Amino acid sequence: MCVEPSEPPSSRLTRRGVLAASAALAGTAAALTAASPAQAIPTAGRRPARTADLVVEGGTLLDPATGDVTEDAVVVIRDGRVRAAGPRSRTGVPAGVPRLDAHGRWVLPGLIDAHIHLNTAAEARDAVAKGATSARSGSTNFYQDIAVRELARRSPGLAPRLRAAGVFVTPDLGDTLLADPELTSLAALKDGVRSADALRHVVRTNLTRGADVIKTRVNERAGLPDQDPLAQVYSHAQLSEVVAAARRGGKGVLCHSYSEKGCHDAVTAGVRSLEHGVFVGERTLHEMRRRGTWFTPTLTAVSGLAASEDPVLAERGRTYLPILKRAVRAAHDLGVPLAAGTDSSGGTVDPVGAEVELMHAAGLSPLDALRTATTGAARLLGLEGTAGRLTPGHAGDLILLDGDPLADLSLLSAPARVVRAGVPL
Template sequence: MGQILFENCRLFDGLGSELLEDRHVLVEGERIKEVADRPISADGAEVVDLAGRTLMPGLIDAHFHAFAADPDFAKMEAMPRSLLAQHARKLLEAALLRGFTTVRDAGGADYGLALAIKAGLIKGPRLFYSGRALTQTGGHADFRALEDHSAFCFCGQGSRIFGVIADGVPAVRQAAREELRRGATQIKIMASGGVASPSDPIWNLQYSEEEIRAIVWEAASWRTYVMAHAYTPEAISRCVQFGVRSIEHANLIDEPTAALCAAEGAYVVPTLVTYDALHRFGPELGLPAVSQEKLKDVREAGLTSLEILKAAGVKMGFGTDLLGDMQVHQAQEFEIRAEVLSPAEVLRSATSANAALMNAEGELGVVAPGGQADLIVVDGDPLADLSLLQHQGARIPVILKAGAFAKRELV
């Protein structure tokens, strides 16, 4: 196995709150072999002198949409899958070049996309995918127009990309089992109303206790978990009480609900940048009028939700949920969060915290012996200046995924 030796670096290991000075890191094959505060002897290794630059774990986005070619989901559902796959390739490859070596897809991506990445056909991040999100009739992944009175079920429509309609315990069991059969690394459900869907107000509660518990059981039987789209305190608390591990968005969370999340060990994955981007660019990029109106209900509550989550000690992941061309703003999530959280808290959410959420603790999100060699080099100190992670990776001259260079532009 080939070896790469990074010398003379400052290290953010994904776990601490400070940079570690004068570190040396040896990569062997796809894994990190050694991390030391002294020079490492490795005959035959390729030596990369970082000259004081920062070495850190590759970034992880826990709420990504690879197939999100357009802000209008109904329009995307009508696109050929082959066309969406080309959009996905473009979006995934751009994310990797921003330093995101892993993404968790929150609805749409499938085993074919994962296989294309593993085969090198797509030069993209590691992909944890949910398959199609489970939704009730009229739920957040039911993108039929209000004028559409058809009675068909998405589960009988092979062309549906982002969601599968399943109503009742037998149907949700079957839908969950189908996504798990196709290799889903976790199951996504819609548990409240949302911005992108046409018929459900934000406060709408979705899925019964029996349905959610059945889905959670099916995921647990495959040794995985459920992630749930949920905005309001009631929607969030129901999910957590019924066994959901990962709450997505949570803009309208309150103190008692945050305390419940902390007590139950649930993760919350805020996605604040998408509301900012939708507000600024959504109308010109095709966000439907009904979605623009609903956006007002959740956008302004974003920073308050971070304050509530931090005060309660809730485990926070890092996600973006950006759609289409708005994914260029992926790294802006760092600076938005920095209005409430410390830089170290923000970076841990995008590294070790996300890895733990995704059942990859010690494998991803850390610079430690035995971990996957997913690493990035930052030209500067990201703990002092999170904006270094913006600008489409311009200040990230080196990106390593599974021990192989995805980018190498050291001057």
């Protein structure tokens, strides 16, 4: 059996993580019961993840990295990892290994959602069922994402491989002050989390809890009608404090951004990726290309605003989506790296395949759009050797589609079958 290739949490995380695990798993017994007995969460100790041997044969294999298409392909998975992949004529098929017939279907690596909010085990399982076998958290209120990450390591079929962000570094933490006793001291701050000490404190608490990345903001939210998404909440200096504190812990920062000034401040402060970025301008895009800053536009979330029953949000969606599509096309043309993220939250998991469709609608070719949820997103998450392709050494995570996704990207939103760590779901 193989386990996820990441370091185990510290002993302090293990003890304190009980609260986060309870928050993430409470009320989701049905989601866990739906798994097969072999996928059940271990009851004691830190055990290896449940992985398997599997041969997927007869399908049409697509490699997003090269665009190569292989008919009558065979993918051999051992202990949850790809050992061989290629045409049947050149790929040995081991005897005695369970087989999954993929004839008439296309075989792709599992997709990656680079911006998602997973608060429950049910949401985590839904994300996998919709094809997202790897993901990056956009933060949770009570460290549920760290518990989901551990769930994925122990029972891969129940959750995507996850890069956890912990809690949002934002001026008003609200009830998130109760996520960790270390945060309660910030309740006495009159102006909220704004001083250099307070910003560093939240980052350090996230790092102590085992966060893989740090999430902050520069603008208010677009999804709340009483907020102005162009209003700036942190200055360049404040963002620089967050970035510096994260870097001391060896972590990058993703930043919620909308206005051009906010985007520029975030990029020049050194964030690893810009999230949303509706009004990002040409000067900032050039700076992003120079620095290698990623752009995760979350077109799905902005598109969803247009369907809102609230007239303010609906108008924002209708206005923002074409602007964001132009920004995505400009970023792509300049060579700014793009990653697909749905910004799913609130109990609804949007398929990351729909984000790929919107990337294409913004002007990317079908293959380049697919790369934003495979090879591109894998680089952003630091998973180049694990996710995004089906070549030897990569995870045995894949999706089966009922047709050619390069001819019809909508197929990505409804996989015919998902395999996670060699286990068909």
